[in-house]
Amino acid sequence: MTAPAEPRAGDPGDRHMLLGANVYDFGTDAGAWRMPGTGPQDNLTARFWRHAADLAEQGGLDAIFLADMPGLAANPALRPNRMVEPLAALGAVLARTERLGVIATVSTSSNDPAELTTRLATQHVLSGGRTGWNVVTGVPAAIERDFGYRSSPGREDRYRRAEEFLEVHRRVMEALASGRRWSFSGQVFDYPEQDAPRLPESFRAALAATPPLIVQAGGSSQGRELAAATAETVFAAEMVKEAAARNYADLHERAARHGRPAPLVLPGIHMVLGSTQEEAERRFERLTELGPRDYVTRRFEHMLGIRLDQLDPHGPAAPQLERALDVPDGGSVGFARAILSYAASREITLSALLRHFSGFGHQFYVGPPEPLADIMEDWFRGAACDGFNILADANPSGLRLFVEQVVPVLRERGLAPAEPADPAEPFAARLRKARR
Numbered sequence: 076m077t078a079p080a081e082p083r084a085g086d087p088g089d090r091h092m093l094l095g096a097n098v099y100d101f102g103t104d105a106g107a108w109r110m111p112g113t114g115p116q117d118n119l120t121a122r123f124w125r126h127a128a129d130l131a132e133q134g135g136l137d138a139i140f141l142a143d144m145p146g147l148a149a150n151p152a153l154r155p156n157r158m159v160e161p162l163a164a165l166g167a168v169l170a171r172t173e174r175l176g177v178i179a180t181v182s183t184s185s186n187d188p189a190e191l192t193t194r195l196a197t198q199h200v201l202s203g204g205r206t207g208w209n210v211v212t213g214v215p216a217a218i219e220r221d222f223g224y225r226s227s228p229g230r231e232d233r234y235r236r237a238e239e240f241l242e243v244h245r246r247v248m249e250a251l252a253s254g255r256r257w258s259f260s261g262q263v264f265d266y267p268e269q270d271a272p273r274l275p276e277s278f279r280a281a282l283a284a285t286p287p288l289i290v291q292a293g294g295s296s297q298g299r300e301l302a303a304a305t306a307e308t309v310f311a312a313e314m315v316k317e318a319a320a321r322n323y324a325d326l327h328e329r330a331a332r333h334g335r336p337a338p339l340v341l342p343g344i345h346m347v348l349g350s351t352q353e354e355a356e357r358r359f360e361r362l363t364e365l366g367p368r369d370y371v372t373r374r375f376e377h378m379l380g381i382r383l384d385q386l387d388p389h390g391p392a393a394p395q396l397e398r399a400l401d402v403p404d405g406g407s408v409g410f411a412r413a414i415l416s417y418a419a420s421r422e423i424t425l426s427a428l429l430r431h432f433s434g435f436g437h438q439f440y441v442g443p444p445e446p447l448a449d450i451m452e453d454w455f456r457g458a459a460c461d462g463f464n465i466l467a468d469a470n471p472s473g474l475r476l477f478v479e480q481v482v483p484v485l486r487e488r489g490l491a492p493a494e495p496a497d498p499a500e501p502f503a504a505r506l507r508k509a510r511r
């Protein structure tokens with residue numbers, strides 16, 4: 076009798092896929108805030124976040140994830156965008172839920188590690204162990220001004236700061252949990268030996284049991300190395316399954332070199348759903364009409380550092396982008412790589428690529444539930460991911476469509492749990508345990 080084959084990295088066996096909802100306020104599509112029934116300031120109300128929380132928890136999702144770019148990261152004349160600070164908004168979600176996890180994006184480039192750690196620890200203990208911190212290093216040009224940067228720190232500097240930031244975070248979290256003194260001395264941060272803050276024993280015990288989950292987003296080689304050395308979950312930008320599977324295996328190898336289990340990988344997937352293909356296409360057309368003209372092309376140019384008017388729209392996308400690509404140092408190599416891999420895998424023209432770019436570097440899907448579940452199942456069983464971060468086209472309607480139409484299909488296939496998660500095993504501990 077041959078021994079059972081060692082599970083390949085990513086072979087899910089009987090595991091369920093993890094499902095996060097990336098609630099980009101009104102939705103991923105630039106026209107989402109103008110969808111019927113949406114008010115331009117809905118996301119500034121606790122009601123909006125309670126509703127998103129109900130949909131996610133009752134729909135059996137694992138977490139609500141909030142991206143963030145502090146400062147005026149996008150032109151509000153184009154679309155109201157991420158107007159709420161993630162930790163505050165997720166406080167409303169936690170107050171409304173029992174099991175759902177929350178993951179807040181906070182940049183290491185515009186915060187202090189010791190101060191942030193006490194904020195994260197407080198929210199984590201109040202939530203009963205249901206929080207995660209998505210580590211990003213972004214300093215898009217718009218943020219330079221708001222945080223008084225004399226010049227935008229390059230990728231190397233940002234990641235060097237992020238490495239030290241995470242080590243300070245780890246030491247402060249340990250001091251909060253143990254009560255022991257702590258210090259840190261590095262190139263970026265310097266904290267003399269000091270007492271841990273005085274805390275009730277119950278607070279310390281809660282942190283010692285399970286600290287906040289460390290998530291990471293940034294797909295450059297520096298980003299992948301940071302994830303392998305410190306993260307427990309990665310929010311990834313992937314548009315092609317084969318590239319995602321290669322990156323998944325690479326992350327497993329990198330983590331093994333650090334003697335750690337690999338982080339769970341959740342690529343984003345931007346979706347426009349309908350009960351039929353026609354219905355979904357109509358929804359997408361409507362959202363595009365409601366959005367600012369040429370929003371997608373301008374975002375495409377900005378993310379890749381190119382000028383479309385200097386390229387041939389009817390020519391092959393991949394060779395033109397390879398020559399022209401100039402990812403801004405404040406931008407994301409991870410997203411650029413995902414877009415290039417899509418262009419190369421399908422040998423499409425630049426204008427055809429733009430149509431698929433409506434996911435802004437994430438996988439983009441327009442159609443009914445079943446084929447979407449096929450794609451998700453294929454990636455999950457194909458060692459390309461451990462689940463997904465759902466990017467609904469418009470919230471809450473798009474999130475509701477996913478919960479009502481796609482989750483039941485995933486459950487039928489055994490890919491999503493039929494029963495809600497056991498609240499006795501809090502979110503952060505459950506995901507930490509799911510790594511391999």
Ligand SMILES: Cc1cc2nc3c(=O)[nH]c(=O)nc-3n(C[C@H](O)[C@H](O)[C@H](O)COP(=O)(O)O)c2cc1C
Pocket residue numbers: 141142143144145180182210211212213214230233292293294295296297298299310311312343405406407408409410
């Ligand atoms: C999937 C994904 C999601 C990201 N989300 C954010 C975000 O919410 N806020 C932010 O400031 N940067 C975000 N970033 C960007 C990176 O964290 C940041 O710009 C980094 O410096 C560059 O990323 P890179 O390693 O991909 O070059 C994201 C990157 C990726 C790949």
